[in-house]
Amino acid sequence: MTLGEYVGRRLLQMIPVILGVTVLVFFMIHLVPGDPARTILGNQATPARVALVRHAWGLDRPLYVQYWKFMGRVAHGNLGDSLFYGVSAGHLVLQRLPVTLWLIILSAIFAVCIAVPLAAVAATKADRAPDHVVRAVPLVGLGFPAFWVGIVLLLIFGLHAGRLFPVGGYGSGFFGHLHSMILPALTVALGLAPILIRSLRASLLEVLESEYVTTARSKGISEKRVMRKHALRNAIISTVSVLGVNIGYLVGGTLVIEQVFALPGIGQLMINSIFQRDFPVVQAVTLVFAVMVVLVYLLTDVAHALLDPRVRFE
Amino acid sequence: MSSITADELEPFIEETAVEHRRGFRHRWYRTPSFVAGVVILGIVVLAALAAPLITKYNPTSQDLLSTLQGPSARHWLGTDDLGRDVWSRLVYGARTDLRVAFLAVVLPFIIGTVLGLLAGYYGGLTDTFASFFVNIVVAFPFYVLIIALVFALGSGTRNIYIAITIVGWVSYTRIIRGEVLVAKRRDYVLAAKSGGLSDFRILFRHLLPNVITQAVIFACSDIVLDILAIVTLGYLGLGVQPPTPDWGNMIASGQTYLTTHWQLSTFPGIAVVFTALGLSLLADGLADLLRPE
Numbered sequence: 045m046t047l048g049e050y051v052g053r054r055l056l057q058m059i060p061v062i063l064g065v066t067v068l069v070f071f072m073i074h075l076v077p078g079d080p081a082r083t084i085l086g087n088q089a090t091p092a093r094v095a096l097v098r099h100a101w102g103l104d105r106p107l108y109v110q111y112w113k114f115m116g117r118v119a120h121g122n123l124g125d126s127l128f129y130g131v132s133a134g135h136l137v138l139q140r141l142p143v144t145l146w147l148i149i150l151s152a153i154f155a156v157c158i159a160v161p162l163a164a165v166a167a168t169k170a171d172r173a174p175d176h177v178v179r180a181v182p183l184v185g186l187g188f189p190a191f192w193v194g195i196v197l198l199l200i201f202g203l204h205a206g207r208l209f210p211v212g213g214y215g216s217g218f219f220g221h222l223h224s225m226i227l228p229a230l231t232v233a234l235g236l237a238p239i240l241i242r243s244l245r246a247s248l249l250e251v252l253e254s255e256y257v258t259t260a261r262s263k264g265i266s267e268k269r270v271m272r273k274h275a276l277r278n279a280i281i282s283t284v285s286v287l288g289v290n291i292g293y294l295v296g297g298t299l300v301i302e303q304v305f306a307l308p309g310i311g312q313l314m315i316n317s318i319f320q321r322d323f324p325v326v327q328a329v330t331l332v333f334a335v336m337v338v339l340v341y342l343l344t345d346v347a348h349a350l351l352d353p354r355v356r357f358e
Numbered sequence: 359m360s361s362i363t364a365d366e367l368e369p370f371i372e373e374t375a376v377e378h379r380r381g382f383r384h385r386w387y388r389t390p391s392f393v394a395g396v397v398i399l400g401i402v403v404l405a406a407l408a409a410p411l412i413t414k415y416n417p418t419s420q421d422l423l424s425t426l427q428g429p430s431a432r433h434w435l436g437t438d439d440l441g442r443d444v445w446s447r448l449v450y451g452a453r454t455d456l457r458v459a460f461l462a463v464v465l466p467f468i469i470g471t472v473l474g475l476l477a478g479y480y481g482g483l484t485d486t487f488a489s490f491f492v493n494i495v496v497a498f499p500f501y502v503l504i505i506a507l508v509f510a511l512g513s514g515t516r517n518i519y520i521a522i523t524i525v526g527w528v529s530y531t532r533i534i535r536g537e538v539l540v541a542k543r544r545d546y547v548l549a550a551k552s553g554g555l556s557d558f559r560i561l562f563r564h565l566l567p568n569v570i571t572q573a574v575i576f577a578c579s580d581i582v583l584d585i586l587a588i589v590t591l592g593y594l595g596l597g598v599q600p601p602t603p604d605w606g607n608m609i610a611s612g613q614t615y616l617t618t619h620w621q622l623s624t625f626p627g628i629a630v631v632f633t634a635l636g637l638s639l640l641a642d643g644l645a646d647l648l649r650p651e
Contacts, residue, residue: 327506
C-alpha cells in the first residue's frame with residue numbers, strides 16, 4: 045500500500061467517527077433535564093424568550109430535522125451563537141484557539157524533555173536502582189490531580205521563590221506569552237510524562253535487545269553512541285505514537301489548567317460558558333476538541349507510517 | 359464409541375481453563391506493591407469508615423467566630439473560611455469521594471465487559487458496531503466529555519455516575535475484546551464449542567473467568583482516574599455539591615487563601631495523592647500476582 049492509499053483509507057475511516065461525534069454533541073442538548081431552552085435560560089427568562097430560543101435551536105421540530113439542520117450549520121462552519129456574548133460561537137473558539145494550541149505544543153515538548161532522559165536512564169540501567177526509581181514515577185505521578193499540581197507550582201514559583209513566573213494571565217508580546225505559559229505547560233507535562241516514561245522505557249528495552257543493536261555493540265561502538273544513534277532514533281517512533289494516543293489526555297489536561305492559570309484559551313472559554321449556561325459555546329468547544337483529537341490521531345498514524353513503512357502493510 | 363455430553367465435558371474444560379489464580383493465596387504477602395497498596399488504601403478506608411470516631415466536629419457545621427485558624431490542638435488542621443474543621447472535612451471527604459469513585463466503576467465495568475465479550479467472541483457486525491462506538495467516545499478528551507455531560511445533565515452525584523458510565527465503558531470493552539480474541543482460539547474454548555455448550559455458557563462460564571483478570575486490574579487504575587475526575591469536577595464546582603465535604607471543592611475554596619493559608623488547598627491534595635498511590639500500588643501488585651505463570 046502506498047502512503048497516499050494509506051492516508052486515503054484512514055481519511056475514509058475518519059468520516060463515520062466524525063459523524064458519530066457530531067451525533068453525540070448534537071444529543072447533548074437532549075440530555076438537559078426538562079425543557080432544554082427553559083433550563084438553560086433559567087427561571088428569570090420570559091416565555092417569549094424561551095419560545096424564541098426553542099424555535100431558533102429547532103427544538104420544536106422532529107429529532108432528525110433538528111440533526112439535519114445542526115449538520116447543515118456545522119458544514120457551513122456555523123457553530124451557533126453565544127447566548128452570553130451575542131457573537132458566533134465559532135468566532136469565540138477561533139479567537140482563543142491559538143492559546144490552547146500553544147499550551148498543547150509547549151506541554152508536549154516539556155513532557156518529551158522530561159520523559160526521554162528518564163526513560164533512557166531506566167532502560168540502560170534496567171533492574172538496577174535508577175530503573176526502580178524511574179519506574180516508581182508513573183506509579184506515583186498518575187495519582188496527582190493536575191490542577192492541584194498547578195496550584196502547588198503557583199505557590200512555589202509564582203508566590204514564593206523570587207516570584208519567577210506570573211500567577212496567571214497570558215502576558216503581552218511573544219516573550220510575555222511564553223513566560224506566562226511555562227508554569228501551565230510544565231503542569232500539563234508533569235501529568236503526561238509518567239505515561240510517556242512507561243511506554244518509552246518498554247520500547248527502549250525492546251530496541252536495546254534487538255539484533256541490530258547487538259551487532260552495533262559487537263562492532264565495538266560505545267554504549268552512548270548505540271543509545272543515541274540507534275536506540276533513541278527508533279524509540280522516537282513509539283514516542284510519537286504514545287503522544288498521539290494520549291492527545292486526549294493532553295487536551296483534557298489543558299482544559300482544567302487554563303482555568304487554574306487564567307489562560308484565555310478554549311478550555312477556559314468552555315468552563316466560563318458552563319457557568320454562564322452558554323450551551324452553544326459549550327457544544328462548539330466540545331465539537332472542536334473532539335475533531336482536533338481525531339485529526340491528531342490521523343496525523344499520528346501518518347507520521348508513524350512515514351517513520352516506519354511496515355505500518356502501511358499491516 | 360460412547361458419546362460425551364456437554365455436562366460431562368465441562369469439568370475437563372474448567373480444569374484446563376483455570377490459569378491465573380493459582381498461588382495467589384501464597385504469594386500476595388510477598389508482593390511488596392500489593393501489600394503497600396492494601397495498607398495505604400486500608401488506612402484511608404478505615405479513616406473514612408471511622409469518621410465519627412476520629413473527628414470531633416461536624417464537617418458541615420460553621421463557626422464564624424473561628425474562621426481561618428491555623429492548626430492547633432482543638433483543630434488539628436485548622437479551620438476554613440467558614441470556620442469548619444478541616445480535619446473533619448478531610449475525613450468525611452474521603453467517605454464521599456471513595457464511595458462515589460468505587461460506585462462509579464461498577465456500571466462501566468459491567469457494560470464494558472459484556473460488550474467486550476460479545477464483540478470479541480462473535481466478531482463481524484457486533485464487533486464493527488462496538489468498535490464504532492468505542493472510536494466515537496475515544497475521540498473526545500476524557501475531561502472534555504465528562505465536563506460537557508455533567509453540564510448537560512446537571513451537577514450532583516447521580517449525574518457523575520451517568521457521565522462516567524458513558525465515557526468509562528470503552529476501556530473495559532477494549533481490554534476484554536482483545537483478551538477474548540486470543541482466548542477464543544485456545545483449546546478449552548474449542549473443546550467447549552465442539553462439546554456443544556451454548557454460546558452463553560461458553561461466554562460467561564468459561565471465557566469470562568479467564569479474561570476478567572485484566573479488567574479487574576484496570577478497574578483499580580480506573581478508580582484512580584475516577585477519583586481524579588470527581589475531585590476535578592468538585593474543583594470546578596460541577597461535582598459533589600456543597601456543603602457535602604469533597605476534596606475537590608476543599609482545594610477550590612482554599613485556593614483563594616493560598617498566600618496566607620496554604621494548608622487549606624494542600625492537605626486535601628495530599629489526601630488525593632495518598633489514596634491514588636494506594637490504588638495504583640494495589641493495581642500494580644494485582645497485575646504481578648494475577649499474571650499467568
